[in-house]
Structures are given as C-alpha cells and as structure tokens.
Amino acid sequence: MKRFIKYTCVALVLSIVWAIVFINGLLNGWWHNPITKDKDTESFIAAVQQTTKKEFAGNFALAIMKDGVVEKEVFFSHDKPVDRNTIFQVSSLSKFITAVGVMKLVELGKIDLDTPVNQYLKRWQLPPSEFNNDLVTVRRLLSHTAGLTDGLGYNGFENKNSIQTLEASLTKAKDADKSSSGEVRVGIAPNTAWKYSGGGFTLLQLLVEERSGQSFNEFMTSNVFKPLNMQSSTYIVNDSLHSRLCGFYNADKTTAPQHYYTSLAATSLFTTLSDLETFFQIFLIGKNGEPIGRQQIKPETLKLLREGHWSEMGEAIYGLGTMLYLDIENGEDIFGHDGKSSNPAINTAIRINPVTGDGIIVLETGNPDLATRIASDWVFLKTGKVDTLLFSMLVGKSMKIALIGLVVILLVLIGVARWRKKRKLPKIIQ
Missing domain, CATH: 3.40.710.10 (DD-peptidase/beta-lactamase superfamily)
Structure with a gap:
C-alpha cells in the first residue's frame, strides 16, 4: 500500500508539472504550426x-x-x-x-x-x-x-x-x-x-x-x-x-x-x-x-x-x-x-x-x-506569442498531446514499478 501511495504521489506531481509545461507550450505556440515560419x-x-x-x-x-x-x-x-x-x-x-x-x-x-x-x-x-x-x-x-x-x-x-x-x-x-x-x-x-x-x-x-x-x-x-x-x-x-x-x-x-x-x-x-x-x-x-x-x-x-x-x-x-x-x-x-x-x-x-x-x-x-x-x-x-482566439483554438487541437503526455507518465511509472518488483532492486523513489 505504501508503495502504491508513493507512486500515486509521483504520478500526481509529474502530471502537474506536465500540465504547467503543456499550458506554457500553448501560450508560446509550441504546439502551433503557423502558415509560415518567416516573419517578413x-x-x-x-x-x-x-x-x-x-x-x-x-x-x-x-x-x-x-x-x-x-x-x-x-x-x-x-x-x-x-x-x-x-x-x-x-x-x-x-x-x-x-x-x-x-x-x-x-x-x-x-x-x-x-x-x-x-x-x-x-x-x-x-x-x-x-x-x-x-x-x-x-x-x-x-x-x-x-x-x-x-x-x-x-x-x-x-x-x-x-x-x-x-x-x-x-x-x-x-x-x-x-x-x-x-x-x-x-x-x-x-x-x-x-x-x-x-x-x-x-x-x-x-x-x-x-x-x-x-x-x-x-x-x-x-x-x-x-x-x-x-x-x-x-x-x-x-x-x-x-x-x-x-x-x-x-x-x-x-x-x-x-x-x-x-x-x-x-x-x-x-x-x-x-x-x-x-x-x-x-x-x-x-x-x-x-x-x-x-x-x-x-x-x-x-x-x-x-x-x-x-x-x-x-x-x-x-x-x-x-x-x-x-x-x-x-x-x-x-x-x-x-x-x-x-x-x-x-x-x-x-x-x-x-x-x-x-x-x-x-x-x-x-x-x-x-x-x-x-x-x-x-x-x-x-x-512569438499566441493571442486569445488562437489559444482557444489550440486548446481543442492540442488535447491529444496533453493526453499522450499523461499516458506516457503513467506507462513509465508502471514500467518502473514492474522493473523494480522483478529485479528487487533498491528503492529509487523515496
């Protein structure tokens, strides 16, 4: 149970970090592909x-x-x-x-x-x-x-x-x-x-x-x-x-x-x-x-x-x-x-x-x-910034990216947990 709680806490922290990164990416257009990258x-x-x-x-x-x-x-x-x-x-x-x-x-x-x-x-x-x-x-x-x-x-x-x-x-x-x-x-x-x-x-x-x-x-x-x-x-x-x-x-x-x-x-x-x-x-x-x-x-x-x-x-x-x-x-x-x-x-x-x-x-x-x-x-x-209306359009289009990030976090944690259990290695998550 303690191990489960620890992994849950880690998952929550990583999800919050990913949410911050994702929103920052939206605001700065990381997930946006404009009609051209040239500014002239x-x-x-x-x-x-x-x-x-x-x-x-x-x-x-x-x-x-x-x-x-x-x-x-x-x-x-x-x-x-x-x-x-x-x-x-x-x-x-x-x-x-x-x-x-x-x-x-x-x-x-x-x-x-x-x-x-x-x-x-x-x-x-x-x-x-x-x-x-x-x-x-x-x-x-x-x-x-x-x-x-x-x-x-x-x-x-x-x-x-x-x-x-x-x-x-x-x-x-x-x-x-x-x-x-x-x-x-x-x-x-x-x-x-x-x-x-x-x-x-x-x-x-x-x-x-x-x-x-x-x-x-x-x-x-x-x-x-x-x-x-x-x-x-x-x-x-x-x-x-x-x-x-x-x-x-x-x-x-x-x-x-x-x-x-x-x-x-x-x-x-x-x-x-x-x-x-x-x-x-x-x-x-x-x-x-x-x-x-x-x-x-x-x-x-x-x-x-x-x-x-x-x-x-x-x-x-x-x-x-x-x-x-x-x-x-x-x-x-x-x-x-x-x-x-x-x-x-x-x-x-x-x-x-x-x-x-x-x-x-x-x-x-x-x-x-x-x-x-x-x-x-x-x-x-x-x-170099996303305006109000572009932000609202990107939110819908980028939800797939947000979900992929959460799935990756979950899969990595599951993989680490299984690997530790199988190998019986020292604890790496404190």
Whole structure:
C-alpha cells in the first residue's frame, strides 16, 4: 500500500508539472504550426495566397498595415473580382464599430456609461429578474459583463419582410441559434462574469435610437461613417451600394442568399477593406500629423475602448466592444474584433497594435474560421506569442498531446514499478 501511495504521489506531481509545461507550450505556440515560419511580409502574403488556394474562400480581402498605413493588400474570389471597395458583411466585427458609435453618443452627452440602461428606454425594458436590473449599464453591455444570458448568435432572415421589430427581437428573437433562448434578460448577477451577448448590442441599438431620435443606421452614418470618411459603410445596404456587395457562400462551397437582420448593431455592418483601413487609422497618429480620432472622436474615448474591462486568468480579454488579444507593452494590448457566421459562412478579423501602428484586416466569405486563423498567425509571427482566439483554438487541437503526455507518465511509472518488483532492486523513489 505504501508503495502504491508513493507512486500515486509521483504520478500526481509529474502530471502537474506536465500540465504547467503543456499550458506554457500553448501560450508560446509550441504546439502551433503557423502558415509560415518567416516573419517578413512577402513570405506571409505568399503563405496566405497558398492557403486561400488550398482552402475554400468564396471572397477574400486582406490588408497588412505598417506604421499606420497600408503596406500590402491581397484579394481572391470565386465569382466576380474583389477589390478594396468591394462590400463585405462583417458579422460580429460590427460590434467594434458600433461601440465607437455608442461612445460618440456618450461624447454628445446623450448617455452616461454607468447609468442604468432601463432609465433611458421607453419602447422596451429589461424584464424583471431575480437580479438587480439597475446594475445593467452601458459600460457593462459594451463589455459583456451585464449578466445577460441570451447567447445570441443571430442567424438573420432570408426574407427581408420577416425582419422583426427591435422590441419583438429583444423579447424573443426568431432568428436565434437553436441552442439559445433568444430572450434578452438578466440571468446572472451583473459584473460577476463575462458572458458574450449579441442581445446586449441589440439593446444598445435601441438605446442609440431612443437617445438620438434617429434610426440606428442614420445615427451611425451621420456621426461615425461620414465624419471619418467611411463612404461605403452602412448597416443597411441600399440599391446604390448593392452592385458592390460580394456574393455569399456556405461552408460546403455552395452559394448562399443574403441574410437580413434586426440586430444591426451586433452583426449587420456592411463595409469595405478601404473603409476599415480608414477606421484602423483613427486609433493612431498619422504620418501626416493627423491626430488620433481625426478630430471626430476624442483620443481618450478611443483609449477607453481598449482598456481592459474584464480579465480571465489575470489577462484582460475585453474592453468596450473590443477584444483584447495579447498584452504587449506600456499597458497596451493588441486589440480589435472578429466576426463569425455559419449561415452563410462569414469570417472577419482586425488586429491593431497601438504601439507600433502595425496590424491586419481580413474579410472573407465561405470559410468559418480562415480570417481568424490568418490574423492570429500574423500576431504569432510578429510577437512569438499566441493571442486569445488562437489559444482557444489550440486548446481543442492540442488535447491529444496533453493526453499522450499523461499516458506516457503513467506507462513509465508502471514500467518502473514492474522493473523494480522483478529485479528487487533498491528503492529509487523515496
């Protein structure tokens, strides 16, 4: 029995050591095979082009940013040609741009970040819950810490006439994922956990409309897109822009229809690579001396967007409408947002390094995760570290390695025990 206890203790200690090594390996990319091991832009672009040929992407546009300006652009399509002015629907990357619009409403004095959101709303109110709804604030909605448990995930509607009103969608979204209730309500105590909520941004959409007196798209156009010269960006595509809209694809390479959304703020932004390059640059001082925010958004507002508002395992993961991918230096993080839809397949990503002015923008249709993988590989090659989304992808892919390590530990200990028993050698484990 004593021998068994000793071997069990040794197995436990070795397993803990292996777990530490494994997690350290995940964080440093030991188990990751990037699309290229070369760090220069030309090699990276060549690897991207090879990857897009090997994997299906119905439409693809990429920009590499260097010192705040465009260094390289790449385009690919299976249908009509794609260029920097082709319009893509960007799924949840919409939240990043929406957050800037919400913060503009703060700058205009129409709302306060820490006032209970129900105080601003007349058309719809958060339903009663066992928790204090007054703790649901704009800040917490932007940072996904408001306690909402909707899990949305909007699929949209193939028929434009099926679109719900904002109020009806907030009560029960008809285009919710099957795994989601579709109901926007407080299900956990606010500010006690990070819970990604598409419904929270639909609630912010209603807030913008109520406090501005404009439709959401009108407010974003007049207060964000036009002032920042984002001429092809909109949450609702009109006839004048429709000819530049790229086609949609499913993951099985078949063509897909355009989907329409009530949840504009959360998932329905239509924009171009060119406009997102302009959006990227508002976070930086331009080479021509243009200030941060281009005198349209206050620099302190843009800084607040990327300040950590929730942390996991000691690492900040989310700001106000921004994903925080990797801490770098001077208290800054590589930040941005990704967008993903499975019906139709859309994947988009933007990464911004506010210290160097470098970054990457990827827009694509027809592949569920290609843009995220490419953007995360760019971060990995630039920093030698794994960003938040790449880490989550590697955890699933690397579990086989973790299990193999544990099995090896077990087999070695069993082998040592049998060898000692057979040979009756002196004790080697004290």
